Amino acid sequence: MKNIIQVKNLQKTYGQHKAVKGISFTVDEGTLFAFLGTNGAGKSTTIEILCTLLEKTSGSVCINGYDVDENNQANIRKSIGVVFQQSLLDDKLTVHENILHRGKMYGLSKIQLQQNYQFVSTYLQLDDIEQRKYSALSGGQKRRADIARALIHRPQILFLDEPTTGLDPQTRQFVWQAIKKLQQETNMTVFLTTHYMEEAAVANQIVIIKNGEIVAEGTPDALKTKYAYDQLEVVFQSIAEGEKWLQQNGLTFTVRNGVYSIRVTSTMHALALLKQMESLITSFEVIKGTMDDVFISIQRPNAV
Numbered sequence: 016m017k018n019i020i021q022v023k024n025l026q027k028t029y030g031q032h033k034a035v036k037g038i039s040f041t042v043d044e045g046t047l048f049a050f051l052g053t054n055g056a057g058k059s060t061t062i063e064i065l066c067t068l069l070e071k072t073s074g075s076v077c078i079n080g081y082d083v084d085e086n087n088q089a090n091i092r093k094s095i096g097v098v099f100q101q102s103l104l105d106d107k108l109t110v111h112e113n114i115l116h117r118g119k120m121y122g123l124s125k126i127q128l129q130q131n132y133q134f135v136s137t138y139l140q141l142d143d144i145e146q147r148k149y150s151a152l153s154g155g156q157k158r159r160a161d162i163a164r165a166l167i168h169r170p171q172i173l174f175l176d177e178p179t180t181g182l183d184p185q186t187r188q189f190v191w192q193a194i195k196k197l198q199q200e201t202n203m204t205v206f207l208t209t210h211y212m213e214e215a216a217v218a219n220q221i222v223i224i225k226n227g228e229i230v231a232e233g234t235p236d237a238l239k240t241k242y243a244y245d246q247l248e249v250v251f252q253s254i255a256e257g258e259k260w261l262q263q264n265g266l267t268f269t270v271r272n273g274v275y276s277i278r279v280t281s282t283m284h285a286l287a288l289l290k291q292m293e294s295l296i297t298s299f300e301v302i303k304g305t306m307d308d309v310f311i312s313i314q315r316p317n318a319v
């Protein structure tokens with residue numbers, strides 16, 4: 016699989032402040048890549064450099080085979096679509112006008128423009144909003160239009176900087192499903208930053224940065240195995256006997272409202288414990304570790 020994005024030892028300094036401190040990573044073509052970090056970690060700075068909107072201090076960046084240092088700005092911009100947190104559309108124009116206007120800027124022929132419009136309209140379901148002025152749209156409708164604008168030239172890579180922040184759960188789900196569908200059906204590469212861990216959990220690859228440095232990377236499963244843990248929750252018939260058993264077996268646990276949470280290394284570990292304590296409990300549940308656990312564990316002051 017081709018590395019459609021290659022970043023090597025990327026650094027960005029604002030005055031004395033080192034915002035990005037020598038990060039390296041690659042993104043495979045056609046995959047969903049999640050770039051995570053708390054506020055101020057350096058995500059937007061990195062994305063802006065990758066999108067040729069900001070100059071790096073040092074390191075190398077190659078997008079779709081084009082090195083940013085080699086006067087490739089136009090080729091890179093044709094290869095990418097970008098959706099930032101703030102919109103770039105014109106309030107006074109309709110959605111349809113806005114998107115066509117954008118397409119013309121890429122020099123698309125009339126036929127090409129029509130075909131591409133049809134394509135983006137289908138994925139983002141623009142039918143009900145295309146004749147409305149951008150200013151009159153709801154937050155979720157604006158987001159659909161923003162993404163359609165970023166896709167009108169059919170880029171190979173879509174950059175999304177927190178695409179679903181501020182949207183209600185239903186709209187968030189719609190936008191998210193449209194993005195996933197596009198990635199899977201058209202082999203488009205999606206580079207995503209998000210604060211919603213359930214979105215990152217379906218990525219093919221995750222990179223987490225902290226203070227401008229990469230602190231963890233891998234598939235969601237690999238990160239969960241390393242940084243999150245499963246919990247076995249049980250309710251004992253007799254609290255005294257249950258606690259005694261846990262202590263005798265040297266198990267780490269917490270208790271809340273009579274429910275004991277025992278840290279386990281895997282579902283099979285939970286099963287082995289359950290077999291041993293079967294006669295002591297009235298109910299149980301195995302809670303799988305989540306991407307939230309990964310993120311929180313990595314962001315702790317002394318973590319990694």
Ligand SMILES: Nc1ncnc2c1ncn2[C@@H]1O[C@H](COP(=O)(O)OP(=O)(O)OP(=O)(O)O)[C@@H](O)[C@H]1O
Pocket residue numbers: 029032034052053054055056057058059060061
């Ligand atoms: N133009 C600038 N001048 C000086 N410092 C900046 C500038 N832009 C960003 N920074 C600083 O660089 C660091 C990284 O900022 P950046 O916006 O890349 O973080 P982020 O991870 O995208 O955060 P957020 O999630 O809040 O968008 C921060 O400490 C920020 O204050």
